[in-house]
Amino acid sequence: MSSNAQKSGFGATVWDYITSVDHKKIAILYLMSGGLFFLIGGIEAMMIRIQLMKAGNDFLSAGTYNEVMTMHGTTMIFLAAMPLLLGFMNAIMPLQIGARDVAFPFLNSLGFWLFFFGGIFLNLSWFLGGAPDAGWTNYASLALASESHGIDFYALGLTISGFGTLISGINFLVTIINMRAPGMTYMRMPLFTWTTFVASALILLAFPPLTIAIFFMVFDRLFGSHFFDVAAGGNTIIWEHLFWIFGHPEVYILILPAFGIFSEIFAIFSRKRLFGYTALVFATILIGFYGFMVWAHHMFTVGLGPTANAIFALATMIIAVPTGVKIFNWLLTIWGGSVSFATPMLYAVGFIPSFVAGGVTGVMQAMAPLDYQLHDSYFIVAHFHYVIVGGVVLAIFAATHLYWPKMFGTMLSEKLGKVTFWLFFIGFHLTFFIQHFLGLMGMPRRVYTFGADQGWDLFNAISSAGAVFMALGVIIMLVNVVLTTVKNERVGNDPWGDGRTLEWAIPSPPPFYNFAQTPLVRGLDTYWIEKMEGNKEGMIYAEPLGDIHMPNNSFLPVVMSFGLFVASFGALYHPDDLPWTIPVIVLGLLITFGSMLLRSLKDDLGFHIHKEDLIKDREGVKTDGH
Amino acid sequence: MDINKKYTPQSWPDHPETATMEGKNKFVGFWLLLAAESVTFASLFATYLALKDKGPSGMEFTAAELFELPLVFAMTMILLTSSLTSVYAMYHMKNHNFKSMQAWLMITVLLGASFLGLEIYEFYHYVHEGFGYTNSAFSSAFYTLVGTHGAHVLFGLGWFIALMVRNAKRGLNTYNAPKFFLVSLYWHFIDVVWVFIFTVVYLMGVIG
Numbered sequence: 139m140s141s142n143a144q145k146s147g148f149g150a151t152v153w154d155y156i157t158s159v160d161h162k163k164i165a166i167l168y169l170m171s172g173g174l175f176f177l178i179g180g181i182e183a184m185m186i187r188i189q190l191m192k193a194g195n196d197f198l199s200a201g202t203y204n205e206v207m208t209m210h211g212t213t214m215i216f217l218a219a220m221p222l223l224l225g226f227m228n229a230i231m232p233l234q235i236g237a238r239d240v241a242f243p244f245l246n247s248l249g250f251w252l253f254f255f256g257g258i259f260l261n262l263s264w265f266l267g268g269a270p271d272a273g274w275t276n277y278a279s280l281a282l283a284s285e286s287h288g289i290d291f292y293a294l295g296l297t298i299s300g301f302g303t304l305i306s307g308i309n310f311l312v313t314i315i316n317m318r319a320p321g322m323t324y325m326r327m328p329l330f331t332w333t334t335f336v337a338s339a340l341i342l343l344a345f346p347p348l349t350i351a352i353f354f355m356v357f358d359r360l361f362g363s364h365f366f367d368v369a370a371g372g373n374t375i376i377w378e379h380l381f382w383i384f385g386h387p388e389v390y391i392l393i394l395p396a397f398g399i400f401s402e403i404f405a406i407f408s409r410k411r412l413f414g415y416t417a418l419v420f421a422t423i424l425i426g427f428y429g430f431m432v433w434a435h436h437m438f439t440v441g442l443g444p445t446a447n448a449i450f451a452l453a454t455m456i457i458a459v460p461t462g463v464k465i466f467n468w469l470l471t472i473w474g475g476s477v478s479f480a481t482p483m484l485y486a487v488g489f490i491p492s493f494v495a496g497g498v499t500g501v502m503q504a505m506a507p508l509d510y511q512l513h514d515s516y517f518i519v520a521h522f523h524y525v526i527v528g529g530v531v532l533a534i535f536a537a538t539h540l541y542w543p544k545m546f547g548t549m550l551s552e553k554l555g556k557v558t559f560w561l562f563f564i565g566f567h568l569t570f571f572i573q574h575f576l577g578l579m580g581m582p583r584r585v586y587t588f589g590a591d592q593g594w595d596l597f598n599a600i601s602s603a604g605a606v607f608m609a610l611g612v613i614i615m616l617v618n619v620v621l622t623t624v625k626n627e628r629v630g631n632d633p634w635g636d637g638r639t640l641e642w643a644i645p646s647p648p649p650f651y652n653f654a655q656t657p658l659v660r661g662l663d664t665y666w667i668e669k670m671e672g673n674k675e676g677m678i679y680a681e682p683l684g685d686i687h688m689p690n691n692s693f694l695p696v697v698m699s700f701g702l703f704v705a706s707f708g709a710l711y712h713p714d715d716l717p718w719t720i721p722v723i724v725l726g727l728l729i730t731f732g733s734m735l736l737r738s739l740k741d742d743l744g745f746h747i748h749k750e751d752l753i754k755d756r757e758g759v760k761t762d763g764h
Numbered sequence: 765m766d767i768n769k770k771y772t773p774q775s776w777p778d779h780p781e782t783a784t785m786e787g788k789n790k791f792v793g794f795w796l797l798l799a800a801e802s803v804t805f806a807s808l809f810a811t812y813l814a815l816k817d818k819g820p821s822g823m824e825f826t827a828a829e830l831f832e833l834p835l836v837f838a839m840t841m842i843l844l845t846s847s848l849t850s851v852y853a854m855y856h857m858k859n860h861n862f863k864s865m866q867a868w869l870m871i872t873v874l875l876g877a878s879f880l881g882l883e884i885y886e887f888y889h890y891v892h893e894g895f896g897y898t899n900s901a902f903s904s905a906f907y908t909l910v911g912t913h914g915a916h917v918l919f920g921l922g923w924f925i926a927l928m929v930r931n932a933k934r935g936l937n938t939y940n941a942p943k944f945f946l947v948s949l950y951w952h953f954i955d956v957v958w959v960f961i962f963t964v965v966y967l968m969g970v971i972g
Contacts, residue, residue, distance in 0.1 A: 241793065308796045308800070311792075311793075312789050312792045312793040315792055316789050316792055343800065346800050346804040346807060347807045350807040354811070361898075363898060364901040364903075365811065365815065365901060365904055370820045371819035371820060371823065371902060372818070372904075373818070373901070376815075380811075738923075738926055738927075738943075739926060739930050743767060
């Protein structure tokens with residue numbers, strides 16, 4: 139191995155990860171912290187289900203319930219689902235296009251640390267006077283009335299982590315536009331790369347409105363402005379518009395990469411080329427495009443008028459068309475394939491009916507008159523959990539099994555994986571299917587309890603029982619991770635045996651420069667093509683073996699993110715008339731902008747891996763790598 | 765890329781800003797960032813239009829009473845000119861004429877600084893008249909939109925100066941050429957946003 143891989147010892151490893159700009163290590167950081175936040179969000183979910191398991195329960199007070207419910211949604215969307223997907227994008231997308239890293243390795247690291255400090259800041263609210271309690275949508279009319287600092291933690295924390303996500307989005311876009319290997323045309327890109335591309339474009343255009351809305355919230359609550367203050371001429375509907383102009387594309391930011399993961403899985407485990415690749419690509423682009431045209435369907439009951447409601451209702455129904463195209467493409471990929479039901483494939487097959495159910499209830503809500511009935515009831519809760527859990531979470535679990543060997547060089551246990559799948563899958567439907575009916579029976583969402591005379595006891599008890607199954611599934615998955623790591627049986631390049639794309643043509647885990655020689659891509663499913671033609675190496679090369687240029691590690695991303703973290707504390711306590719708040723804001727911003735200046739002034743040219751080291755590396759792989 | 769490589773106007777590439785892989789990536793990445801910035805300002809403009817002249821009952825200030833065009837027109841001319849001078853700087857950058865580039869960048873910075881000075885004066889004047897940030901929804905929206913633009917100008921000035929000082933001794937190479945190119949691109953973007961502010965906030969404010 140080359141120079142910077144030589145150090146050993148626990149401290150050196152930690153330092154290496156903290157300063158790393160390697161997309162594969164940053165992916166592992168995303169996976170670990172996203173996984174941690176997923177567990178926290180899961181515990182909050184269990185608290186909600188314990189509170190609601192019987193009528194008139196007093197496990198949580200009304201106020202605490204609001205905090206738990208808000209933090210569950212916020213954590214799961216911003217701090218678990220997105221980072222976990224960003225982790226897989228980081229780990230796999232550069233490999234799929236034959237790149238040695240992303241376009242901006244330094245910004246990749248900065249994106250992670252901004253997300254991380256934002257997430258920590260938001261969760262510190264539990265210990266510093268109370269968590270946010272206005273729901274994950276944080277409607278201004280509620281949020282301005284909230285008395286604790288919880289809303290401020292929400293606003294400032296999401297600002298920081300939102301910057302991180304925006305930076306990652308730009309990074310992935312440039313990577314895919316500029317860094318594809320020779321021959322990797324747009325229409326030869328694997329579907330996961332395509333969905334990463336479109337989701338990144340959505341991040342690029344959807345996060346700024348959220349940032350602006352949150353800025354308004356921060357200024358209104360902490361610095362005396364009146365954007366949402368009706369008495370001073372403000373308008374709370376502005377928050378709703380800006381939030382949903384972000385919020386609806388956000389749903390696609392989550393689900394498109396999930397679609398990409400499942401597309402990979404269907405092709406691999408059906409041992410067949412994806413059916414209708416071109417249609418899948420264009421459906422992805424169309425969904426991304428329509429995603430920006432439908433935000434007001436979250437606001438049918440605000441009173442925008444029949445014309446606006448009709449337009450947004452129609453636009454929403456149109457989205458079902460490209461989504462339906464995708465569903466049929468996946469089904470036809472399985473059709474006639476030589477199917478193997480490994481764990482990832484189980485998730486993929488389980489995903490189709492689950493997600494279709496979520497999609498159908500979505501179209502129901504797209505009809506504005508019906509939405510007046512369903513709005514703010516448990517029907518909505520059931521719908522979006524079918525989409526997010528039945529789509530995104532199943533995809534994340536599937537990807538964990540599929541890509542674990544590529545990221546860590548060892549396979550998760552298939553036996554335990556299947557146990558997790560069945561527990562989680564059954565638990566999921568048990569929890570959420572029945573909530574459709576609770577909604578139709580009139581149970582409102584976001585209310586901390588219900589009366590014994592309302593007739594919702596049994597269904598709520600069943601729903602809570604389902605949540606236990608889901609929790610058991612997750613615990614077994616954790617056991618699986620620990621056992622697998624302890625056993626540490628190494629695997630070769632293509633552990634599933636049927637890999638089709640470039641990431642399966644290189645060692646697991648890949649060397650830190652990914653490709654000793656940049657590959658030459660000859661078609662869709664390039665690794666499959668080479669395998670079918672009997673190419674033992676799995677690749678043909680676009681260049682001779684030579685020195686490789688790599689970026690240096692850097693500690694600055696942590697410092698930059700930490701500066702904003704510090705400044706946020708100053709802003710948070712600003713309205714409390716404390717003397718230190720302005721100095722702390724200034725100090726934090728100085729740290730951030732100072733390290734940006736340092737980054738700008740100090741030349742960072744990276745280093746070269748020499749050809750001889752690459753040859754040595756390759757020999758090493760051949761002797762112990764099978 | 766070799767940072768110590770010396771160029772002459774003859775050996776200097778036609779497009780120095782995209783002559784290296786890093787340069788190409790920065791070029792595309794920055795255009796994408798400008799797309800995100802456009803959405804940012806679009807959100808601010810939309811909010812401003814929604815809250816224009818809105819305030820508590822008995823509010824004194826409206827756009828038509830408050831704004832006066834002569835000062836803002838002067839600011840507009842100064843900023844537009846600074847965009848032009850940054851184009852001259854990039855012209856000399858492409859011809860590998862470092863000294864002329866630095867000179868035109870200096871003029872750009874001076875123009876930008878005078879714009880910023882006038883904006884600070886304008887804000888000071890309004891606050892002095894009693895139109896503070898916390899007066900009304902209108903005042904909050906106005907100061908946030910125009911102030912965000914002002915903050916961008918300030919950041920741009922700092923960026924220009926940092927690059928000019930850092931590279932004063934070593935001249936142009938393909939490592940720093942993309943950096944100069946990006947800051948001038950950024951400067952044009954700020955200029956375009958100001959044209960919209962001048963139209964939407966000031967002209968439409970005074971006329972109706």
